[in-house]
Amino acid sequence: MGINLGDTFPNFEADTTVGKIRFHEWLGDSWGLLCSHPADYTPVCTTELGRMAKMASEFEKRNVKMIALSVDSVKDHHGWSKDINHYIGEPQVQNLPFPIIADEKRELAVQLGMLDPAEKNSQGLPLTARAVFVIGPDKTLKLSILYPATTGRNFDEILRVIDSLQLTACKKVATPVNWKAGGECMVLPNIPEDEASKLFPKGIRTMDLPSTKAYLRFTPQP
Structure with a gap:
């Protein structure tokens, strides 16, 4: 079960x-x-x-x-x-x-x-x-x-996870490793660039990678 x-x-x-x-x-x-x-x-x-x-x-x-x-x-x-x-x-x-x-x-x-x-x-x-x-x-x-x-x-960790669950339930972001409330979030991979720029007016930081794939996109917590 x-x-x-x-x-x-x-x-x-x-x-x-x-x-x-x-x-x-x-x-x-x-x-x-x-x-x-x-x-x-x-x-x-x-x-x-x-x-x-x-x-x-x-x-x-x-x-x-x-x-x-x-x-x-x-x-x-x-x-x-x-x-x-x-x-x-x-x-x-x-x-x-x-x-x-x-x-x-x-x-x-x-x-x-x-x-x-x-x-x-x-x-x-x-x-x-x-x-x-x-x-x-x-x-x-x-x-x-x-x-x-x-x-x-670790109930501090459980509280941290709940903060992430509640944020990601209403905003189109994911939370990276060791994220805490107020920290930088990640733009979901399935959101096109033009839509992302409208969704996240605070700006998006994209990391340059050896693969040249632009999938590591960070944005301030919405």
């Missing part, structure tokens, strides 16, 4: 720390970030959810709703949330600024291709890998990254 880029993301129902949700209705007209976690009360996951909580305002600015998934119960999620808030220096806060999905039977983890067969829990069951899914307002999958259970994610 699994899901490919461009596929409609499943409109699953699930119990969460904010009650039962149906995913598409919960998402509404927002972008979505779904991150899976091997288990509650585990060290790397605690640091990750803490980072998500700290960055909540940055995702909110970009109209991105965050949601997490772990293979434990809602009750465990609530207890674990207190540990996470304590870890990030917010011990007085009870709830995280995003829901956590309960997936005790691993049904959603299997449906979305999230299991890591190399990492098992004490019962010998495979752990959920660290999946990252970014879903667009049209409910299709825009980004998929799968980390092993032993490697924590």
Whole structure:
């Protein structure tokens, strides 16, 4: 099982720390970030959810709703949330600024291709890998990254990718290696020169190459 880029993301129902949700209705007209976690009360996951909580305002600015998934119960999620808030220096806060999905039977983890067969829990069951899914307002999958259970994610990178996805969804540009918001972008190869000059009035810089092909075209971020 699994899901490919461009596929409609499943409109699953699930119990969460904010009650039962149906995913598409919960998402509404927002972008979505779904991150899976091997288990509650585990060290790397605690640091990750803490980072998500700290960055909540940055995702909110970009109209991105965050949601997490772990293979434990809602009750465990609530207890674990207190540990996470304590870890990030917010011990007085009870709830995280995003829901956590309960997936005790691993049904959603299997449906979305999230299991890591190399990492098992004490019962010998495979752990959920660290999946990252970014879903667009049209409910299709825009980004998929799968980390092993032993490697924590970089949420600054996830935010950078969302900036690129949101820019390239409405402007005819691509973002080059290590691009950050505000940086120089690239003109898409399928845009003819005359159209490009109208689309990008800030100017286009074309690099001379040994091949003489004029495909490396840069423009200030539109």
